[in-house]
Amino acid sequence: MTNPLSAPKKQGRCFILAYYILMMIVLGASDGLRGVFLPLFEDTFTLTKTQSSMIIMCSYVGNLLFLFIGGYFLDRMSKKRFLFSVTLLWMAALLCYILTESYPVLLICMIFSLGASTMLSTSLNVVTPLLFATPAFYINIFNFTNGIGIFSAQNIGGKVASDMQAWHIFNLVLLVLGIVGLFFLWRIPFPQQEVPENKGIRGTLESYKNILKNPACKYLICICGFYYVAEHGLQNWMVTYGSEYLGYTRERAALYLSIFFGGITIGRLLFAPLVQKLNPARSIAIFAGIGAALYLAGILLERAGIIPLLLSGLAFSILWPTIVLIIGTYYPRAQNGIAVGFITAVATLFDIAFNAGFGTLVEQLGFAVSIKILPLAALLFFLLYVVMRKRTKPYTE
16 A cells, blocks of 8 residues: 655655645636636637537537546556646647637647646546545645636636637646646656556446446436536636626626635635534535525526525535545445546536537527526436435445
8 A cells, every 4th residue: 555755755745735736726727717718719710609619518528538538547557647648738738729719729629628637637636645644634725726726717817808819828827837837746756556457448347337336326427417517507608698698798707707616615615614514415415405596596586696696606615525525435445436537427428418509509599598507407416416315325334
């Protein structure tokens, strides 16, 4: 069993902390720019709402591909080499953003930039126990810094997203910071780890079958999928919805979006002790119910509902990290990693399906009807979670 970095390797700890904090902020910013710049892409490339949806959909296709394929290689490669390789793919996509203004190139690069970004942030969480003696504490801190990246990108991006030059500059800054991150990564002394036996495609498929056999699996996939639609839908469409339907300026709509994610970021620190006290399973039920109610009121009341919509971010704050923890309670410890990777990857299909059709739905029915899919997803997340708790039981050793 590999131990976290010990006293003799303390000289590398500053590089570890610098790498984690820098990359989680940068990756959060990379994810947050997509929705802020979507209206600008529409204007620059004269896109329909369906074509705009394709931009978002491609990013989630990237998530699906990178989580499925990358998860396999993460267990079978040197962790440092894997992180280096995925970071280089992410940076290559950023370079294309900087040097081109092409809608087809934008679609292709979304697959690599967002897929690699998601794989990197997921990998950093997986690697944390190898580098820190108290991984749970540090994972919360690093997720908080990831939220700072999203919040900052949405807030600053909303103020300057007036032309493609701002898009180029943002990605140039991220690229430079990524190079700095590679320098920190190069200086990190990773502990030696045994590479598991390669059981081939048949063994991998057998592992997936075992995960699917669990009665909770179908609930967990749907719960994660509806969460994706509720949170990511707002992240990607709030600026467009707020500016085109609610009548706000793009800057104001982006500010509201950043406040929503600011609530998610702050809530993860504020409510962590409460989640521990209530226990994770009960906490999700309470926070999901409150979040769904606020979200539903916020969308149905339109402009008058902006405050409850923003407050729902506080309720959403603990849902994702806690539901990932809950997934692990339904499987043996040896299957936790592959179970989380498989379930969250399959749930990405909800994101892909939503964004494949949402733009067309907006064109046909308008935002007044289409946007109600988002609070419906939040409500279904809550209801399915309650049903799962009644019908299934966590795994016991």
